[in-house]
Amino acid sequence: MQPLIDNARTFGQRPEEFAKLAEGQSPQVLFITCSDSRVVPALITGARPGELFELRTAGNIVPPHSSQHPTSEAATIEYAVEVLGVRDIVVCGHSHCGAVGALVRGDDLTAVPAVRDWLAHAAPRPAGAAEDPEVAEGVQCHALTQVLRLRSYPCVERQTAEGTLALHAWYYEVHTGAVRTHRPETDTFEAL
Numbered sequence: 001m002q003p004l005i006d007n008a009r010t011f012g013q014r015p016e017e018f019a020k021l022a023e024g025q026s027p028q029v030l031f032i033t034c035s036d037s038r039v040v041p042a043l044i045t046g047a048r049p050g051e052l053f054e055l056r057t058a059g060n061i062v063p064p065h066s067s068q069h070p071t072s073e074a075a076t077i078e079y080a081v082e083v084l085g086v087r088d089i090v091v092c093g094h095s096h097c098g099a100v101g102a103l104v105r106g107d108d109l110t111a112v113p114a115v116r117d118w119l120a121h122a123a124p125r126p127a128g129a130a131e132d133p134e135v136a137e138g139v140q141c142h143a144l145t146q147v148l149r150l151r152s153y154p155c156v157e158r159q160t161a162e163g164t165l166a167l168h169a170w171y172y173e174v175h176t177g178a179v180r181t182h183r184p185e186t187d188t189f190e191a192l
Contacts (some may be wrong), residue, residue, distance in 0.1 A: 059099030
């Protein structure tokens with residue numbers, strides 16, 4: 001913790017670098033990814049403060065849209081699309097994902113009921129080899145499922161139909177730093 005505290009102390013000693021951020025934000029991309037500490041959207045993309053609007057959830061899950069029971073995730077998506085006017089949404093899964101791995105393997109999650117109940121939103125269960133530590137196939141399948149889930153959000157459905165919003169599925173390899181994107185024309189994940 002001490003190195004983090006030390007950096008936080010010196011971070012605020014450069015106010016001139018951050019003054020412009022007080023004027024507002026206008027990110028062009030909503031980046032939905034896992035809460036995993038090894039996945040750092042700004043590091044992966046090279047984004048500076050104000051350039052990415054981030055949504056991080058366990059397993060980069062986009063819960064089903066519900067107007068009767070709104071979620072924090074739904075509010076973030078709606079705000080990004082309707083208020084900030086993002087033009088792209090990236091759902092970025094990653095190798096070695098504990099959440100997707102648990103789903104692929106069918107792990108017993110009774111000891112962590114909140115995790116178990118949250119992961120139930122991932123349905124259907126991702127395909128993939130249970131013995132694969134990277135869970136690459138499962139993560140890629142899962143990211144595509146979350147992109148499809150996004151399409152059920154009214155604001156996303158409308159904006160994609162109008163051609164003002166594009167959806168992307170990415171796969172990040174934590175062990176190499178490589179990023180792959182889903183190519184619908186070949187239904188494969190290929191290097192960016």
